[in-house]
Amino acid sequence: MKAGVTVDFVPPPGERLVGAVADHDDQAVEAALRPKDLSEFVGQERVREQLDLVLKAARQRGATADHILLSGAPGLGKTTLSMIIAAEMGAPIRITSGPAIQHAGDLAAILSSLTEGEVLFLDEIHRMSRPAEEMLYMAMEDFRVDVIVGKGPGATAIPLELPPFTLVGATTRAGLLPPPLRDRFGFTGHMEFYAPAELERVVRRSAGLLDVAVDDDGAAEIAGRSRGTPRIANRLLRRVRDYAQVKADGRITRETAAQALEVYEVDARGLDRLDRAVLTALLKLFGGGPVGLSTLAVAVGEERETVEEVAEPFLVREGLLARTPRGRIATPAAWEHLGMVPPQVAGGAGGIGQGGPGQRSLFAE
Numbered sequence: 001m002k003a004g005v006t007v008d009f010v011p012p013p014g015e016r017l018v019g020a021v022a023d024h025d026d027q028a029v030e031a032a033l034r035p036k037d038l039s040e041f042v043g044q045e046r047v048r049e050q051l052d053l054v055l056k057a058a059r060q061r062g063a064t065a066d067h068i069l070l071s072g073a074p075g076l077g078k079t080t081l082s083m084i085i086a087a088e089m090g091a092p093i094r095i096t097s098g099p100a101i102q103h104a105g106d107l108a109a110i111l112s113s114l115t116e117g118e119v120l121f122l123d124e125i126h127r128m129s130r131p132a133e134e135m136l137y138m139a140m141e142d143f144r145v146d147v148i149v150g151k152g153p154g155a156t157a158i159p160l161e162l163p164p165f166t167l168v169g170a171t172t173r174a175g176l177l178p179p180p181l182r183d184r185f186g187f188t189g190h191m192e193f194y195a196p197a198e199l200e201r202v203v204r205r206s207a208g209l210l211d212v213a214v215d216d217d218g219a220a221e222i223a224g225r226s227r228g229t230p231r232i233a234n235r236l237l238r239r240v241r242d243y244a245q246v247k248a249d250g251r252i253t254r255e256t257a258a259q260a261l262e263v264y265e266v267d268a269r270g271l272d273r274l275d276r277a278v279l280t281a282l283l284k285l286f287g288g289g290p291v292g293l294s295t296l297a298v299a300v301g302e303e304r305e306t307v308e309e310v311a312e313p314f315l316v317r318e319g320l321l322a323r324t325p326r327g328r329i330a331t332p333a334a335w336e337h338l339g340m341v342p343p344q345v346a347g348g349a350g351g352i353g354q355g356g357p358g359q360r361s362l363f364a365e
């Protein structure tokens with residue numbers, strides 16, 4: 001390699017800078033960036049206000065707070081909020097997750113070691129095993145579990161009293177929870193994606209904690225590319241910080257943020273290389289669609305599932321791509337975003353992608 005050539009800013013292959021699920025690096029720094037109380041928690045006004053009431057009322061009664069369900073996409077602050085709930089109640093917190101509880105016995109062991117008023121945070125609660133889920137119903141309602149000892153006809157149920165505790169369940173898919181479980185939560189908070197102005201506040205706050213100077217425009221630039229998600233905002237901030245430190249004077253301005261994120265291939269709207277590859281193929285190769293998912297996946301050299309589960313949700317949310325029974329279609333915003341002009345259909349009404357009634361693409365599946 002030639003001396004002086006800087007390759008520091010090329011992300012390792014496979015890593016997705018705009019992925020919402022925590023990676024190893026995030027886990028190491030997230031603890032330091034988590035807001036510690038409700039007043040520090042940015043955005044989610046409605047959930048915050050409702051939760052504030054639930055917790056204040058419980059404190060006034062000297063009671064344990066009702067069970068709380070938090071639903072929303074990864075990285076929106078469910079774990080953070082569960083820690084705040086415990087802090088506001090002056091209670092310890094135990095953190096576990098649905099996939100970690102495969103047997104009812106795993107859950108019984110956790111429940112029986114809780115102390116009075118403790119908060120049990122159960123992430124990905126929709127992924128718990130069925131027997132554990134059934135045990136949880138009784139634990140939530142009656143603060144009691146039946147521990148089964150032995151097997152077959154000789155098995156006996158030994159009732160075990162539990163101290164009152166608050167279960168905070170988190171799920172990315174509230175619709176997947178069986179109604180008996182959903183009904184046992186006294187309060188459900190639905191977390192929304194954050195507005196750019198809220199993410200700017202997250203970025204400014206995190207920059208303060210990381211001791212990085214960021215001006216308002218720099219924070220806005222990072223926020224605009226963060227896909228409505230604080231975890232992504234914090235991750236982009238860290239990468240921009242590296243760039244500002246090495247390539248500039250360490251201060252994050254709009255210019256340094258834009259340049260840094262260009263190096264990382266995160267564009268002004270938060271699309272990364274994969275997202276843009278899907279859109280580009282849809283526009284350039286298939287005239288905006290409709291085109292079947294498998295064909296689109298082959299065109300970008302990815303698995304069908306990767307396109308469907310990794311790239312498409314954000315493209316759909318951003319109004320750049322539509323999933324239709326006839327196949328994937330690019331919206332006018334997609335053409336605009338990639339700086340391309342849609343081909344005109346006869347009569348001049350919109351692009352091929354918008355296809356008139358009955359229009360069927362050669363590429364639809």
Ligand SMILES: Nc1ncnc2c1ncn2[C@@H]1O[C@H](COP(=O)(O)OP(=O)(O)OP(=O)(O)O)[C@@H](O)[C@H]1O
Nearest residue numbers: 030033034041042074075076077078079080230231
């Ligand atoms: N409202 C907020 N204000 C400030 N920072 C936030 C907020 N919400 C989340 N964050 C930050 O984003 C990061 C991710 O948050 P958190 O781990 O709570 O998300 P999550 O919804 O639990 O994600 P997952 O579902 O993947 O577990 C944390 O570092 C946290 O500091």
